[in-house]
Amino acid sequence: MPTLFFLFLLLSAIFAQQGQSLVKRGSFLTPTTNSSWPSPSGLYAFGFYKQGNGFAVGIFLAGHPQKTVAVWTADRDKPPVPADSKLNFTSDGKLVLQSAQGAETPLASFPDGATSVSMLDTGNFVLLDSDNRTKWQSFDHPTDTFLPTQNLSHGQALYSSISDANRSTGKFQVLMQEDGRLAMYPVGTQNTIEDGYWGEGIDGQKSDVVLQLENNGHLYLINGAGVIIRNMTDGYPTKDVLYRLTIDPDGILRLYSHDMNQTLTTVKWFAPSDDICKPMGLCGDNGYCVLNGQQVGCECLPQFEPVNKEDRSAGCQRNSTVESCKSSKGNFTMEPVLHTVWENKSYSVLKSPSQANCGEACSQDCDCEAALFKDGLCAKHMLPLRFVRKNQTDSTVALIKVKVGTSTPTINTTLPKEPKKKHRSDHIIIISVSLLAFVLVVLAISGIAIYRYRVSAYKKRAYTKMRKGPMVSRNDD
Incomplete structure (x- = not known):
């Protein structure tokens, strides 16, 4: 350019x-x-x-x-x-x-x-x-992208795409609200505080607040009086650079810069910046987001498996059924998962003195597929479980109904799955036996080679002696 x-x-x-x-x-x-x-x-x-x-x-x-x-x-x-x-x-x-x-x-x-x-x-x-x-x-x-000189006013929103290759409406939105705040929600929610996973703005503003992006990448909220109420970026170099703001398929709002001379794209700012697992529902129903460095992965709750291993957002489904609950209540137990919560859509909340009591109440209730226990309260839930997430500062214990005697592996749909310890032991035994067999074969081959060498040397010495004998007798003649 x-x-x-x-x-x-x-x-x-x-x-x-x-x-x-x-x-x-x-x-x-x-x-x-x-x-x-x-x-x-x-x-x-x-x-x-x-x-x-x-x-x-x-x-x-x-x-x-x-x-x-x-x-x-x-x-x-x-x-x-x-x-x-x-x-x-x-x-x-x-x-x-x-x-x-x-x-x-x-x-x-x-x-x-x-x-x-x-x-x-x-x-x-x-x-x-x-x-x-x-x-x-x-x-x-607007669809998923906001450009310089464009205004996003109250009631307008950007909606993420399903993927980079599929521009259909995805799972997340960033909304300019009538209270003057910019907020992000999963699509299909009521856009309440409980549904939101990021927001920017100050209280007491009117509906005349708009989001603006300048050619230098300066991103801010400005009210009807022309007062900037919140700066999200301060601006960047402008020479041969284009800026765009996009809500990406993973629910993260990113400000990109495009160097038009080098066709180079860089992320200059993003939100939420503290935790890229914050977008709720990123891993679909019954699944939750995990981090491996800066890479996002998805895992399933116990006794659940991915619906589609190629699409982490498709969520998880049970790998066994609990339909026989009414005829065999004793065949189920509750598996605890620490620091885990999900959308508050419980159909019943009971006072419960302990985690064990909460688990018992759910295991005896055929409508209950999972429960959340915290501070003496037991919340019963049916499937699907939406917006499952881990929070190490939250003391909530999730209790998942599982069949007695079945394994409950954690399945990661995007990151390489760690092999089980049993498999590691089997591999070690196999490798050890293979190495021992290899050593024995080498020793056997070495022994045979040494034996043949010694026999050959002995025969050579014997032959030499035989030849020397007649030569001496002929000299005597």
């Missing part, structure tokens, strides 16, 4: 109004030829990009050639489209996705229709009327 990179950003809106980068009615795109409409400097592009076995429609960094960095996706929860699809800016000013059979899906429109569309260097895709006024813009409909 040229050294005047940010000058282009500042002038991009002017260029658009002057007719540069304006796309007129009747234009179209296809995935394989003329696949996108670039911004004036070529930094961003709107159009088709590769996803899975097909193509998605959205906005991506065109100046990052090594990989597709998507920052906005249209109809993200629909499957990728095939290569024979077409994106039409119709004669009546609508932006529609058309299949090979002629079926049309509107992507963006307004009642009077757009006169032109434009991809701006800010990363904003806009539909304009005949006076070049913006009537629709992608900035008002």
Whole structure:
């Protein structure tokens, strides 16, 4: 990118109004030829990009050639489209996705229709009327990414993707709340304090607080009076660098910098920064997050196994059944798991003098699959157990109903599984026996070789003596 990179950003809106980068009615795109409409400097592009076995429609960094960095996706929860699809800016000013059979899906429109569309260097895709006024813009409909000059106001949210390869709506959201706080929650919760796993802001603010990101990576919350109420970053170098804020599939909010000269991507800031296992539900139902250094792994509760070993977020399921509980109550016991809690969705809470009493109450209740015991209270739970997490400072003991006499291994779905001690002992015995056998074979071979050597030497000496005898007798003659 040229050294005047940010000058282009500042002038991009002017260029658009002057007719540069304006796309007129009747234009179209296809995935394989003329696949996108670039911004004036070529930094961003709107159009088709590769996803899975097909193509998605959205906005991506065109100046990052090594990989597709998507920052906005249209109809993200629909499957990728095939290569024979077409994106039409119709004669009546609508932006529609058309299949090979002629079926049309509107992507963006307004009642009077757009006169032109434009991809701006800010990363904003806009539909304009005949006076070049913006009537629709992608900035008002964010997906998982927040860009400089974009505002996130109350009620708006960013939603994570399922994965880097799948841009459909994932499991986490970051929400600009009406109380002026920015907060993160699992998707599908009530967005209460108990549901949240990170937040930023100060009390007493109104709904006019917005999140803003500047071109230098300065990320902050600002109120309606123009007062910055919370700085999350102070800003960074700007030369040939682009910043974006993204809520990633793992539920972590990260500020990325892209060096457009070196196609280098760096994480400058992230939240929550104290524990990357904080995003609740990261490992799905009945599973919980563990750390191995800076790598995240998922483990299952006792007597549970991964639903899908290739997808840690799919959670865990029982590897045995307790359906025979009513006819054989004595066949079950409660296995304790220390410092473990989950979502408070108990169907019954009892006073219990001890952990043993709590376990007994659950084991005799066929509706109870697990219980939480703390401070003399026993909370009974059914499956699934959502938002399971370890907290070493929490004295809660989780009690899991398991069949008597069955093993309850802990299964890690993302990190290499440690072999059991029994397997280690078997391996040691096998290796020891193998080494002993090898030594015996070597000794045997050595013995045979020594024996043959000695026999050969003896025969050689005997032969020499025989030859010397006749030679002496002939000399005597």
